[in-house]
Amino acid sequence: MxxxxxxxxxxxxxxxxxxxxxxxxxxxxxxxxxxxxxxxxxxxxxxxxxxxxxxxxxxxxxxxxxxxxxxxxxxxxxxxxxxxxxxxxxxxxxxxxxxxxxxxxxxxxxxxxxxxxxxxxxxxxxxSIEATVKNKFGVNGVDITANSFDPIGTSKYYRYEYEETYRFIVPYWAPDSLKINYYVDPQLPIYFITSSRSGPSKTCYKxxxxxxxxxxxxxxxxxxxxxxxxxxxxxxxxxxxxxxxxxxxxxxxxxxxxxxxxxxxxxxxxxxxxxxxxxxxxxxxxxxxxxxxxxxxxxxxxxxxxxxxxxxxxxxxxFPGEEKPKYFIDCEVIEFDISLSCAEHWNALCGMLVRMEQKTIILYEDDDPLYNMVIPKCGDCRTVGSNIVPAFWQ
Known part of the structure; x- marks a missing residue:
């Protein structure tokens, strides 16, 4: 409202x-x-x-x-x-x-x-409510319809609301997270540590x-x-x-x-x-x-x-056998080569560090010294929904 x-x-x-x-x-x-x-x-x-x-x-x-x-x-x-x-x-x-x-x-x-x-x-x-495939205004999709009947004719005026829940899978998921291992001495190299994620993050509900x-x-x-x-x-x-x-x-x-x-x-x-x-x-x-x-x-x-x-x-x-709908946003895989220095290539080590600290990228693939990263919405479903299965789910 x-x-x-x-x-x-x-x-x-x-x-x-x-x-x-x-x-x-x-x-x-x-x-x-x-x-x-x-x-x-x-x-x-x-x-x-x-x-x-x-x-x-x-x-x-x-x-x-x-x-x-x-x-x-x-x-x-x-x-x-x-x-x-x-x-x-x-x-x-x-x-x-x-x-x-x-x-x-x-x-x-x-x-x-x-x-x-x-x-x-x-x-x-x-x-009852029913779901059927229909084409409306030139668009193919699923139409959800309601049915009811009052034999004595005392209802007449109806208002409807709905709550929709869907399960989804992020397209670029990795089981591990990537963390920065800083050293006190700035002359020493910076290392990255991978560890298992704290909870389920591939499949969620919204x-x-x-x-x-x-x-x-x-x-x-x-x-x-x-x-x-x-x-x-x-x-x-x-x-x-x-x-x-x-x-x-x-x-x-x-x-x-x-x-x-x-x-x-x-x-x-x-x-x-x-x-x-x-x-x-x-x-x-x-x-x-x-x-x-x-x-x-x-x-x-x-x-x-x-x-x-x-x-x-x-x-x-x-829609058996048909291509499934694309994810709700376009996901770009960003490659970082940390063997390059900041002076040689800003988007490598330094760019990666900044974006990791800002929590705007997470790990997708680790092939040291190459790291493929994505934005959180593309790799961790918890940033979009919840990994807790709803009580009513079947």
Whole structure:
């Protein structure tokens, strides 16, 4: 949602203009941004609170030291505590049918915010997710689709997220690392010592979360059925499917107000340029200031049912015998001949020493006095992902 926050920064500072113009920092308006979704899944629930940020800044500022809690219509209170840039519930809990939930936030500067009361939406499980080879817009790849059906037609509004995890192998791996053995006497030569690496560094895993807003609704369909709805399309040339890939798809059932809020965000993000004569202006969700009803607040308190499915596949499952995608960056093997002196060839011994101390190169092949080196991302997978196998991996 950071992309959305950045977009809304544009909207807020330009909502009163009628012609495009260069934005200045003094037009910036500081607005609170609240991302709050609780579900029927028994878990530690999470809420994110941040601020809009200026155009020259790279990311939003996290709102710290706030008091955050949810109260249901039976006066049960669920407290949230600050942790790693977000607010998490002190205990696991789940949204229950027929209960009404209301969010409260008190910021460190004394401002108070609350949401409307919200009820859990209808339960509709994600029946399946499937991966098939398809060609989209002239690109061959794997299309991951969702399927679900509500026979009584009470779901209607769907939002999807995904977490994708992939296993990958670095292209220029060596079992040993190279270290410099310095001597006190500068007249003595410098030697290099090889030793086994401290841990597995050839094969790793990386998890990325979806950043786009993925929505579908069945209001214009003859039945409340999601069929072969594309959640994620991956090009055949994408490095993330080169070995083994897994995706966890999350299906949220929303009410009309929540769906409308996210649909508006999606439409704005797809417009590409909000600095146009047709300014959409500021729009709000279901969260407002308790004291100042005119204060702008970005965000929505969503109480949704959640259903998840996971699948795995290997590249060869869909493209047997075909060339695998290239690594995500171009890797250059750099040769150093340390038999040459610094005066004779800077890129030999001295250049190698400098880059090793800066940790910008690591060993690939050792054939003393020749050393072939690569940047860490090409030879140590831990600089890109984690060498710990995920608990769910198959």
């Amino acid at each position: 950071e992309k959305v926050i950045f977009l809304l920064t544009f909207i807020i500072v330009t909502s009163s203009c009628t012609e495009p113009y260069a934005l200045q920092s003094n037009t910036f308006e500081d607005v609170i941004v609240i991302e709050a979704t609780i579900t029927n899944e028994l878990k530690i629930q999470e809420i994110k609170i941040s601020r809009t940020f200026q155009l020259e800044e790279k990311e939003p500022q996290v709102e710290t030291n706030a008091i955050v809690y949810i109260i249901d219509d039976l006066e049960n209170k669920f407290n949230f505590v600050e942790s790693n840039g977000k607010y998490i519930s002190q205990f696991e809990f789940q949204a229950m049918p027929e209960r009404q939930y209301q969010l409260f936030i008190n910021t460190s500067n004394g401002k108070q915010y609350t949401s409307t009361r919200e009820k859990l939406t209808a339960v509709n499980n994600l029946n 998890t990325d979360k979806s950043t786009e807003i993925i929505l579908e609704n069945t209001t214009n369909y003859s039945e409340d059925r999601i069929e072969n709805f594309s959640v994620r399309f991956i090009s055949q040339t994408n490095f993330i499917i080169a070995d083994r890939y897994s995706i966890l798809v999350k299906q949220y059932i929303q009410n009309l107000a929540a769906f409308t809020f996210y649909k508006t965000l999606k439409d704005l993000s797809a417009s590409g340029n909000v600095l146009t004569p047709n300014q959409p202006g500021f729009f709000s969700g279901n969260i407002s200031s308790i004291v100042n009803k005119n204060e702008k607040v970005i965000g929505f308190f969503d109480v949704s049912t959640l259903s998840v499915k996971r699948l795995f596949f290997n590249y060869d499952d869909f």
